[in-house]
Amino acid sequence: MTPTLVRQHLQHTGPPSRVDSRVRARDWAEIQERMLVPLHEAVYERLEVGGGTRLLGLGCGSGLALLTAASRGAAVTGVDDSSPERMRLARERLGPEGRGTHAHDDARIVRGTPADLAGSGEPAYDLVTAFEPVGGVAGDSEGLVEVLETAAPLAERGAPVVLVGWGPPERCATSAVLRGVGRLAEPLRGGGGWRAPRRDELEEIAERAGLGLDGSGRVACPFGYADVESAVRGLLSTGLLDAAVAATDEVQVDKELTEALHPHRRRDGTVWMPNVFRYLIARTR
Numbered sequence: 001m002t003p004t005l006v007r008q009h010l011q012h013t014g015p016p017s018r019v020d021s022r023v024r025a026r027d028w029a030e031i032q033e034r035m036l037v038p039l040h041e042a043v044y045e046r047l048e049v050g051g052g053t054r055l056l057g058l059g060c061g062s063g064l065a066l067l068t069a070a071s072r073g074a075a076v077t078g079v080d081d082s083s084p085e086r087m088r089l090a091r092e093r094l095g096p097e098g099r100g101t102h103a104h105d106d107a108r109i110v111r112g113t114p115a116d117l118a119g120s121g122e123p124a125y126d127l128v129t130a131f132e133p134v135g136g137v138a139g140d141s142e143g144l145v146e147v148l149e150t151a152a153p154l155a156e157r158g159a160p161v162v163l164v165g166w167g168p169p170e171r172c173a174t175s176a177v178l179r180g181v182g183r184l185a186e187p188l189r190g191g192g193g194w195r196a197p198r199r200d201e202l203e204e205i206a207e208r209a210g211l212g213l214d215g216s217g218r219v220a221c222p223f224g225y226a227d228v229e230s231a232v233r234g235l236l237s238t239g240l241l242d243a244a245v246a247a248t249d250e251v252q253v254d255k256e257l258t259e260a261l262h263p264h265r266r267r268d269g270t271v272w273m274p275n276v277f278r279y280l281i282a283r284t285r
Contacts, residue, residue, distance in 0.1 A: 024236065025083060025088075027233045027236070027237035028061070028062060028234075028237035028238070029086070032237050036065070036164075036221055036277065037064070037068065038219050038220065039219040039277050039279060040064075040065045041068065042217065043129070043162055043217075043279055044068065044072060046217065046281075047162075047281070049069055049072050049074050049127065051072075052073070052074075053074035053126060054074070054075050054077075054125045055075070055125065056077050056117075056128045056129070056151060056154060057077065058079060058114065058128065058132075059079075059080050059082065059130060059131070060080045060087075061090065062086040062090050062093070063089065063091075063093045063109065065129065066094060066109075075106045076106075076107050077110065077125070078090055078094075078107075079111075079112060079116070080111065087109060094109060115150050117154055124154065126156050127159060127160055127161075128148075128159060128161040129162045130161070130164065131162070131164050133277060134201065134205070135166040135195070135198065135201060136175075136178065136194065137239075137240050138243075141205060144163075144205055144209075145205055145208045145209045148209035149209050152211065156284070157285065158283050158284060159283065160281050160282070161206070161284060162279055162280070163279065164202075164277060164279050164280075165197050165202050165277070165279075166275075167197070167275065168197070171276040172276060173223075173264060173274050174223055174273045175194075177235070177264075177273070178235070178241065179194045180256070181241055181256045182194030182243070184244035184252065202216070202278065211285065213282055213283075214281045216280045217279055218276050218277070222273060222274045222275055223271075224270065225271040225272075227269050227270065228271055231257075231264075231271040235257060
C-alpha cells in the first residue's frame with residue numbers, strides 16, 4: 001500500500017471554508033488517509049494491539065486507523081464531532097449498519113465527544129488514540145487537552161494514550177508546500193494558516209491533560225500520489241489549507257499547490273514527498 005496522509009483536526013478554529021465537504025471527505029478516504037498507515041502500524045505493533053484490546057479512537061474521521069486495529073482483533077470505538085461526511089464513511093467501513101465488506105460487529109462509531117460515551121456501561125478502554133497530527137496549522141491543538149481530560153476516565157488506570165505530531169519541518173517535505181500555500185491566508189491574521197510544530201508540544205499537551213509520559217517514537221510517512229492532480233486533491237482534503245481557500249478561492253489555491261508540488265514531481269509523473277511524524281505514548285493516572 002502506498003503511504004499517504006492526514007486527517008481532519010479535532011477542533012478547527014480557522015474561518016469557514018468554501019469547499020464541498022462531501023467531495024473533501026471522499027478525497028480524504030480515497031487518496032489521503034492511508035498516508036499515516038505506517039504510523040498506525042508502528043504504534044499498534046509497539047503496544048501489541050490485538051485480540052482483547054479495547055481501543056477508543058478520538059477524532060476517528062473516516063475510520064481507517066480503527067479498521068487497521070480491528071483487523072488485528074481489537075474491539076474499537078470511534079468518536080468524532082467534526083465531519084458528518086467522514087463519520088458516514090467510517091460507518092460504511094466498520095459499522096454493522098454499513099455496506100462495507102469489513103464490518104465488525106463490536107465496532108462503534110459515535111458522532112459526538114468522549115462525554116457522550118460516559119455512563120454507557122461499557123468496559124473501560126485499555127488504549128486511547130488521537131491520531132490527528134498537531135503542528136501543521138494554527139489552532140490545531142486547541143481543545144485537545146479538554147478532549148483528553150474527558151476521555152481519560154473512560155480508560156483503565158495506566159492505559160496508554162497516543163498523541164501524534166508533525167516532525168521537524170526540515171524532515172517533512174510537505175511542510176514547505178503547506179507553508180508556501182498557507183501564506184495566502186495571511187490576510188486573515190492567523191486564522192488557520194500554517195505553523196511550525198513546537199519542540200515538546202505533545203509532552204506539554206499530555207501534561208496539561210494530567211497524563212504521565214511513557215516514551216515516544218518517529219515514523220517515516222512519505223506522501224505518494226499517482227499524479228499532481230491527486231496530490232492537490234489529497235492535500236486539500238486534509239483541511240490544512242481551508243484558511244487559504246477562505247482568504248482567496250479554491251482556483252487560486254489549486255494553482256499555488258500545483259506550482260509548489262513541481263519540485264516533488266518525478267519523471268514518471270508521480271509525486272513523492274518524504275515526511276517524518278512523531279508519536280507520544282502517555283498514560284492515564
